[in-house]
Amino acid sequence: MHSSDDVLTRGAFIDGEWIARSENGGFIESVNPANGRVWAKVPDSGAAEIDAAVQAADRALHHSNWSRLAASERGAMLYRYSQLITERRDEIAAAEVSDAGLTLADARTDVGAAAAWFRYFAGLADKIEGTTVPAKPDWHAYTMREPVGVVGAILPWNAPTLMYSWKVAPALAAGNTIVVKPAELTPISALLLAEIALEAGIPPGVLNVVPGYGNTAGEALVAHPKVAKIAFTGEHRTAQHIAKVAADTLKRLSCECGGKAPHIIMADANLPKAANAAASSAFRRAGQSCALGSRIFVQETVHAEFVDLLAQAAEKIRVGDPLDPDTDVGPQASQAQLSKTLSYVDIAHEEKSDLVFGGRKPDEPALADGFYVLPTLFDNVGNDTRLAQEEVFGPVAAVIPFAGEKDVIEAANNVIYGLTAGLWTRDLGTAHRMGRALKAGSIWTNVYPAVHWSLPYGGVKLSGYGRENGLAVMNEYTSTKTVVVNIEDDDE
Numbered sequence: 001m002h003s004s005d006d007v008l009t010r011g012a013f014i015d016g017e018w019i020a021r022s023e024n025g026g027f028i029e030s031v032n033p034a035n036g037r038v039w040a041k042v043p044d045s046g047a048a049e050i051d052a053a054v055q056a057a058d059r060a061l062h063h064s065n066w067s068r069l070a071a072s073e074r075g076a077m078l079y080r081y082s083q084l085i086t087e088r089r090d091e092i093a094a095a096e097v098s099d100a101g102l103t104l105a106d107a108r109t110d111v112g113a114a115a116a117w118f119r120y121f122a123g124l125a126d127k128i129e130g131t132t133v134p135a136k137p138d139w140h141a142y143t144m145r146e147p148v149g150v151v152g153a154i155l156p157w158n159a160p161t162l163m164y165s166w167k168v169a170p171a172l173a174a175g176n177t178i179v180v181k182p183a184e185l186t187p188i189s190a191l192l193l194a195e196i197a198l199e200a201g202i203p204p205g206v207l208n209v210v211p212g213y214g215n216t217a218g219e220a221l222v223a224h225p226k227v228a229k230i231a232f233t234g235e236h237r238t239a240q241h242i243a244k245v246a247a248d249t250l251k252r253l254s255c256e257c258g259g260k261a262p263h264i265i266m267a268d269a270n271l272p273k274a275a276n277a278a279a280s281s282a283f284r285r286a287g288q289s290c291a292l293g294s295r296i297f298v299q300e301t302v303h304a305e306f307v308d309l310l311a312q313a314a315e316k317i318r319v320g321d322p323l324d325p326d327t328d329v330g331p332q333a334s335q336a337q338l339s340k341t342l343s344y345v346d347i348a349h350e351e352k353s354d355l356v357f358g359g360r361k362p363d364e365p366a367l368a369d370g371f372y373v374l375p376t377l378f379d380n381v382g383n384d385t386r387l388a389q390e391e392v393f394g395p396v397a398a399v400i401p402f403a404g405e406k407d408v409i410e411a412a413n414n415v416i417y418g419l420t421a422g423l424w425t426r427d428l429g430t431a432h433r434m435g436r437a438l439k440a441g442s443i444w445t446n447v448y449p450a451v452h453w454s455l456p457y458g459g460v461k462l463s464g465y466g467r468e469n470g471l472a473v474m475n476e477y478t479s480t481k482t483v484v485v486n487i488e489d490d491d492e
């Protein structure tokens with residue numbers, strides 16, 4: 001790493017080497033969303049660099065010690081990696097603040113979580129087992145789980161370190177090699193993590209990080225015939241396009257796309273607790289989370305009381321400089337995201353929803369150059385409005401009143417997404433009945449969010465397919481081989 005004129009410059013990481021320039025000679029600049037200034041730049045890598053990285057990953061898969069390593073040794077390496085990530089937590093977190101605009105507290109939490117993800121999958125590396133199958137008396141039949149091959153990971157900008165760990169940890173634990181394409185807005189943490197991987201003893205070529213644009217580097221990775229699987233997190237329209245490109249080589253694809261989560265408050269819920277969770281889940285991380293609880297369904301009998309509680313909870317949220325330890329919410333990650341978020345405020349006004357608070361940039365002169373927006377709540381929002389149906393990816397939430405259980409289930413499911421859903425009730429029957437009826441990959445009752453390395457996570461409908469985390473993700477990164485040996489005695 002080196003810097004000139006205060007701009008940090010990093011190369012691509014291919015086959016254990018730092019590649020300072022791409023073939024096209026261009027660079028991608030990363031803007032600090034807290035002040036709008038360029039703080040880092042990386043090579044604008046394209047098809048040539050992706051090909052070099054994939055060839056390196058393919059060689060590492062077939063010809064390096066990686067493929068001959070005992071699974072327990074692979075696990076030990078990943079465990080060491082997790083320890084080194086923890087040791088360099090502040091450095092990675094600082095990069096995340098400048099790149100993505102996460103608050104220092106959120107960035108430190110993410111780096112700590114990434115280390116925990118590597119720890120979990122380090123432990124899993126030597127527990128990926130097959131089965132014996134009693135198909136016929138004379139057959140010794142068994143299955144074994146093999147790595148799929150070279151994995152391509154395409155990351156979003158909203159939680160770069162965490163999303164890196166969600167893909168790299170299970171992929172390497174299963175014995176694959178990987179090429180990571182971070183988002184153009186946030187390339188630095190993945191490059192730092194690549195440097196740490198080398199220190200942890202992960203051999204050259206096993207892990208490669210190639211920064212570049214989605215439609216060049218990303219697409220070249222998806223199209224590459226030597227890539228066996230793409231693990232993608234991002235927008236569903238990008239996933240739809242990627243699925244078409246991946247079809248030509250019939251490669252595996254898992255995609256974690258957006259969400260528009262219903263967060264349902266039944267009248268019997270612990271309302272103050274639910275209000276705190278609803279405010280924090282709608283506004284935390286400046287609303288830039290796929291699990292955002294941005295459709296807050298409130299039962300009519302407690303509607304007014306709950307909106308009051310929400311306003312009180314939101315009032316305590318401090319928007320400001322992400323480096324200030326008192327800040328709860330930093331800026332939007334880019335000017336484009338800020339414009340998109342503010343456009344939904346206009347849309348909600350046009351749709352005649354009632355603004356309760358927020359709806360604009362903060363007044364403080366110190367925040368004027370950053371991409372900040374205040375936590376924003378609209379009340380009496382119709383479920384068929386754009387605010388209730390479309391993913392804003394900013395801190396703009398909608399309160400939608402409802403009469404009873406049947407109505408809310410129908411309304412909550414009436415959306416193109418299905419990633420997560422939240423429910424607050426003290427009634428056990430309601431909890432399980434509604435848990436079954438809600439269409440989402442995860443249902444969180446009396447807690448929101450509830451993400452954990454051991455719990456499968458992923459969507460239904462346009463939120464995508466495939467699962468991350470837990471034992472379930474190992475299906476995505478291994479393929480099952482069936483072996484049959486005829487043990488019939490020829491002499492009988």
Ligand code: NDP
Nearest residue numbers: 155156157183184213214218219234235238256257258290
């Ligand atoms: P995008 O879909 O725009 O981008 C995601 C990644 O795909 C980026 O690295 C992007 O590159 C790349 N990409 C873009 N076009 C192509 C292409 N043609 N071929 C290959 N790769 C491509 O999403 P965002 O980065 O804007 O992330 C926000 C979205 O991600 C939100 O919708 C959010 O809900 C979702 N998300 C989902 C999560 C989940 O777990 N389900 C978690 C986090 C976010 P580039 O950076 O150059 O655009």
